[in-house]
Amino acid sequence: MLRWVNPDNRRYYQADLVKDLFGDWTLVKVWGSLDSHRGNQKICLVSGKEKGLAEIQKLMKERECRGYRMIQKTAET
Template identity: 35%
Template structure:
């Protein structure tokens, strides 16, 4: 039986001008940890998405923190975080 740890899932959303960046740390159907990042321009259909599969929650959390730090460095404003 697959066990999900939904209390550990994290999400964050940033904006800078008309650009957005969204990052989610959660588990997939097989309970593997996945970091899903999407970015693009607000008001258009242009954008991209990338999924990074992590071997453990610790590795996934470190990657999420690195994304958080990079967004701050690039002057994105945090809109929401959970």
């Protein structure tokens, strides 16, 4: 799991690449405010682990361009 925080606007973004019960790779994206329990999530099916890792690399660049800093990195990603 990867987690980014933007201290300026008090927002977070998180991404996790996981295998579902059917053996398919999914990219789980979660985002919201650090000040409330409200947020949203999106689960995207990816064609394989390599494709999912490439999507995460793209997310990293986008988050950094928007002022987010990575605060947590765990597991295989």
